[in-house]
Amino acid sequence: MIPRYTRPEMASIWEPANRFRIWLEIETLACEAQAELGVIPKEVVPVIRAKGNFDIERIDAIEAEVKHDVIAFLTSVAEYVGPEARFIHQGMTSSDVLDTCLSVQMTQAADELLADLDMLLESLKLRAFEHKDTVCMGRSHGIHAEPVTFGLKLASFYAEMQRNRTRLLAARDNIATGAISGAVGTFANIDPYVEEYVCARMGLTPEPVSSQVIPRDRHAEYFCVLSIIASSIERIAVEIRHLQRTEVLEAEEQFTKGQKGSSAMPHKRNPILSENLTGQARYIRAMCIPALENVALWHERDISHSSVERYIAPDATVALDFSLRRLSGLIRNLVVYPENMLRNLNQMKGLVFSQKILLDLTQSGVSREDSYRLVQKNAMKVWEEGKDFLEELLADPEVVTALGEAKIRESFDLNYHLKHVDTIFKRVFGA
Secondary structure (H helix, E strand, C coil): CCHHHCCHHHHHHHCHHHHHHHHHHHHHHHHHHHHHHCCCCCCHHHHHHHHCCCCHHHHHHHHHHHCCHHHHHHHHHHHHHCHHHHHCCCCCCHHHHHHHHHHHHHHHHHHHHHHHHHHHHHHHHHHHHHCCCCEEEEEECCEEEEEEEHHHHHHHHHHHHHHHHHHHHHHHHHHCEECCCCCCCCCCCCCHHHHHHHHHHHCCEECCCCCCCCCCHHHHHHHHHHHHHHHHHHHHHHHHHHHCCCCCCCEECCCCCCCCCCCCCCCCCCCHHHHHHHHHHHHHHCCHHHHHHCCCCCCCCCCHHHHHHHHHHHHHHHHHHHHHHHHHHHHHHCEECHHHHHHHHCCCCCHHHHHHHHHHHHHCCCCHHHHHHHHHHHHHHHHHHCCCHHHHHHCCHHHHHHHCHHHHHHCCCCHHHHCCHHHHHHHHHCC
């Protein structure tokens, strides 16, 4: 995490103070459950609840000596609680605290990301309806294909982000599990009730089989979902980068007063936000592989997963949080140039209507092979000689004989391509 790409709301989830507060709450709740079971005296619980505290600098100092973070934490807590601290961590292992805490932090992070997605969805929906009927060029392979609307592009992005929201909700549910099951997950020294008690109060569900750790397929799913969301962000960013190219210029990132695009060329207005989002997506996706590799641990557990999770959990969520917020603002402030969209659409002098002519010919009785030959023959004159497609068709006796002039002209109607825009919008946004 670096300040440049970090929002305080997400960063606070991963700060030591929050982590240790969660640890202390897990330990305290476990003591409450143990007291209900009669494992520890009931009178010690109010003392632990009232006096329980920690000192981060003291924890760091102890850990430097003992080389164990949970022991260092428990020692610091004991210095606040006093003699009653001997009842803390009864029958538990370090992973009970670490994994349950990580689940809480990941659910907290997911909640922030869900709020980010909601903000982005709102921005996409707003601009989609604004440009529902703004005609622009649809492209395949980067080449002019057939007319679409800019609103349809945005509606497509909206639908994808809705799917991402569903994915993230599922990943949040699957990571929201806790484990208080002891050294190898057998509950040999702690009753399963303690796990149920702690999880219920931490907003988690008990892990069915935890060995010594919560199985890492849950974590892998979580990070893979973050990677998919990052890829969806990049899809939008790449679209904007292409549309902002000088020779296209159908849309452009907002260029604010006082902004400068280049240290060498004062005229430049670069798509820096979209390019930044592309880079962020590459970074987030890179965390998917170690998360998948963490699934295969030795026997009941090893700690090969631990160090990498200390990196990727905060870094992936912080980076995605930043990216979603940045993209939301980018979409909301995106400058759209409908006149340039029409200019580009007309650049190839009517070629975008070639499929309609092809279909008309086949429906008039011409074989598909001959229909394709007739349309392509006239289309190539536009590509190679700069001719006008409509004029070439009207000058072709075979085409005119098959269709007639009126039918040919009728096929050059933009509205033909846009007649189902409302239907698509209803599918995406509802009635």
